[in-house]
Amino acid sequence: MSGIPSVMKAAQQTGYGNVRDILILRDDVPVPRELSSTQVLVRVHAASINPIDWKFLDGTFSLVTRLSFPHIPGKDVAGVVVDVGSNVKRFRVGDKVYGNFGMGDGSFAEYARADESLLAIRPQNLSMEEAAAVPLTCETSYEALFTKLSPPVGAGSKILICGGSTAAGLYAIQLAKAVGAQVSTTCSKRNFGLLEKLGYPTSETNSDANQLHLIDYNEKDFGKELKGQDYDVVYDCVGGPEQWISAQEILKRNGQFITIVGDHMKSSITFKAAVSTVSSLINRKFWSVFGSAHHGYIFHSLSQRYENLDELRTKYFENGKVKPIIDTVFDWRKDGVESLYALYEKSQSGKAQGKLILKIADEE
Ligand SMILES: NC(=O)c1ccc[n+]([C@@H]2O[C@H](COP(=O)([O-])OP(=O)(O)OC[C@H]3O[C@@H](n4cnc5c(N)ncnc54)[C@H](OP(=O)(O)O)[C@@H]3O)[C@@H](O)[C@H]2O)c1
Numbered sequence: 001m002s003g004i005p006s007v008m009k010a011a012q013q014t015g016y017g018n019v020r021d022i023l024i025l026r027d028d029v030p031v032p033r034e035l036s037s038t039q040v041l042v043r044v045h046a047a048s049i050n051p052i053d054w055k056f057l058d059g060t061f062s063l064v065t066r067l068s069f070p071h072i073p074g075k076d077v078a079g080v081v082v083d084v085g086s087n088v089k090r091f092r093v094g095d096k097v098y099g100n101f102g103m104g105d106g107s108f109a110e111y112a113r114a115d116e117s118l119l120a121i122r123p124q125n126l127s128m129e130e131a132a133a134v135p136l137t138c139e140t141s142y143e144a145l146f147t148k149l150s151p152p153v154g155a156g157s158k159i160l161i162c163g164g165s166t167a168a169g170l171y172a173i174q175l176a177k178a179v180g181a182q183v184s185t186t187c188s189k190r191n192f193g194l195l196e197k198l199g200y201p202t203s204e205t206n207s208d209a210n211q212l213h214l215i216d217y218n219e220k221d222f223g224k225e226l227k228g229q230d231y232d233v234v235y236d237c238v239g240g241p242e243q244w245i246s247a248q249e250i251l252k253r254n255g256q257f258i259t260i261v262g263d264h265m266k267s268s269i270t271f272k273a274a275v276s277t278v279s280s281l282i283n284r285k286f287w288s289v290f291g292s293a294h295h296g297y298i299f300h301s302l303s304q305r306y307e308n309l310d311e312l313r314t315k316y317f318e319n320g321k322v323k324p325i326i327d328t329v330f331d332w333r334k335d336g337v338e339s340l341y342a343l344y345e346k347s348q349s350g351k352a353q354g355k356l357i358l359k360i361a362d363e364e
Contacts, residue, residue, distance in 0.1 A: 004041070004082055006031060009332070009360075010109030011340055012070040016059025019344040023057075025337040029072070032105060032113040037087035039113050042097060045128035046329075047107035047358045048076040049347045050136045050167075057344075065103055072106030074358070077114075078122055078131035088116050090306075098122040100135040100304060107132075108340070110360060120309035123317035126324065128363050133167075133324035133355035134317070135309065140302045141172040142312055144235055144258050146179075148300050153233055155180035160222060160250060163237035164214070165191035167355050168260060170325050172235055173212065174198060178321040182206075184213035184231075186222050186238070194353050197325065223249035231255055239263060248295060256296040325354035332358065 010029040015022050035041060053073055055061055078098040081091045091097065099119035105112040122131040145153040153159055159176050163169040164185030176183050177200060184206055187195060192214055196202055206213040206226070215222050223246030230252035236243040239261025247257045316322040328346065330339040339358070347356055 004031060004033070004111070006033075008110035010072050011074065011106070011332075013057065013067070013073050014070050016057065016062070019054070019057060019341055019348075023073070023337070023340055023344070025332060025340060029109065031111045033083075035083060035085040035113060036115075037085045038115050038117070039085045040081045040088055040091050040097075040116055040119065041083035042077060042079040042112050042114060042119070043082045043361065044077055044079040044107055044110055044112055045359075045361045045363055046078045046132035047074045047360060048132045048136075048355050049343050049358065050075060051347060052136070054344050054348050072109050072112070074106040074108035075100050075102060076132050076135045077101060077107035077112065077119075078126075078128045079112075079361075082111070085116075090116050091119070096122045096128075096131075098131040098135055099306065099309060100139070100302075102304060108358060108360075117306055118304065120306045121313065123313040125318055125320070129326065129329050129357045129359060130324045132357055133326055134312065136302060137167040137355070138171040138175075138312060138322070138324075139304065139308050140260055140300070141168050141175055141235075141237075142308055143302060144260060144298075144300045145172060145175055145233075147308075148298055149233060149256050149258060153179060153181050157181040157233060158229070158231045159183055159233040159235060160226065160231050160247070161185040161235045161237065162222070162243045163187065164195055165353060166237040167325075167352070168237040169235075170195075170198070170354065171322065172237065173200075174322040175316065177212070178316060182209040184215060184222070184226065186215045186217040188218055189216045191353060192216075194325070198323075222246050226250040233258065235259075236261060244297070251295045254294045254296070256298065258298040258300050260300050262299055327352045327354040327356055329357040329359050332360070 007028045008031050009027050012024050081095045097119040101107055101114050104114055153176050159181050161169050161172050164173055165187040200212040202214050203211040227249045229250055231250045232255055234247040234257045236259035241263050330343045332339045343356055
């Protein structure tokens with residue numbers, strides 16, 4: 001392929017530690033030119049960060065996966081296919097794609113290689129930055145609401161979303177509203193304005209099923225606020241045992257609790273945290289079967305299917321039912337390595353108000 005350089009700008013993680021000690025930005029990283037038969041090469045235009053990216057930095061995640069260094073970080077991506085392996089079926093050179101690289105090549109680079117199964121055609125109405133804001137958090141919420149729960153969230157379901165201002169929560173609100181569910185959510189008062197930007201009428205009471213019901217978690221415990229109100233689902237994007245405990249007050253008999261965080265939301269996965277998560281999972285699964293209320297407990301982790309990204313594109317993004325909310329776009333062409341540090345540090349602060357994007361190239 002002509003036009004593809006031999007070296008590129010890319011972020012590199014040089015070991016385990018703090019962001020400023022182990023992340024560098026280089027101009028001379030080889031472009032990955034060798035493709036297996038099912039891989040594509042993507043010219044990356046934009047990427048986004050997720051908490052999982054910084055949870056991989058300090059090494060305690062090495063219990064699950066050991067990185068080899070230097071390692072290019074980043075998972076969410078939007079870009080253009082510039083080369084295809086001999087047996088690639090779904091893409092051609094020039095296709096605009098989005099997806100999540102999982103544990104493969106990182107997306108904080110000008111070029112990255114991925115198996116075609118990790119990518120899908122990008123929603124036509126989204127810019128590259130908007131498309132990069134979608135994959136991990138939106139697909140996680142999509143799977144949680146529509147494929148992991150039985151019955152799934154649908155018309156008339158009553159759902160409480162813990163953490164409506166998290167990126168995953170912002171998508172969950174829109175997906176649940178799109179199918180006609182009644183939605184309540186916890187968030188801090190400073191984020192009421194952010195949630196109003198989604199365009200639904202909002203209220204601090206849940207007297208009208210059509211309104212998005214906002215609960216300031218700094219002032220109110222949702223368990224007390226909604227006690228006995230027979231919710232079908234509590235979807236937890238925040239974590240901590242208190243979400244499960246409060247959910248017991250509001251779920252109907254056979255209601256379902258689904259979390260994407262579990263009890264340990266701030267730290268990386270330590271051995272102690274992993275043991276404690278597994279034991280609380282077993283404990284809650286036991287009580288969901290043998291307790292009198294039969295509240296189901298599900299720990300959900302993204303399973304990544306390109307069919308989900310296709311469905312999100314056609315049923316939710318291209319018809320405007322769901323839109324990405326972006327906090328900040330960082331650009332390393334202007335601010336160099338400081339933009340990378342700022343990207344990670346804002347995500348680590350836990351204060352993002354929407355997705356944090358790394359812009360890597362302009363759209364032609
Ligand atoms: N299992 C999976 O496959 C999976 C996939 C995606 C994400 N996750 C996990 O899901 C969590 C959320 O990720 P994200 O990227 O969506 O988060 P995020 O966008 O970084 O979340 C930031 C937001 O959380 C709000 N927040 C903080 N504490 C809160 C609380 N106690 N109650 C309600 N809101 C609170 C913050 O606002 P205020 O501080 O003002 O409230 C801020 O707006 C992370 O732990 C992530 O690792 C898991």
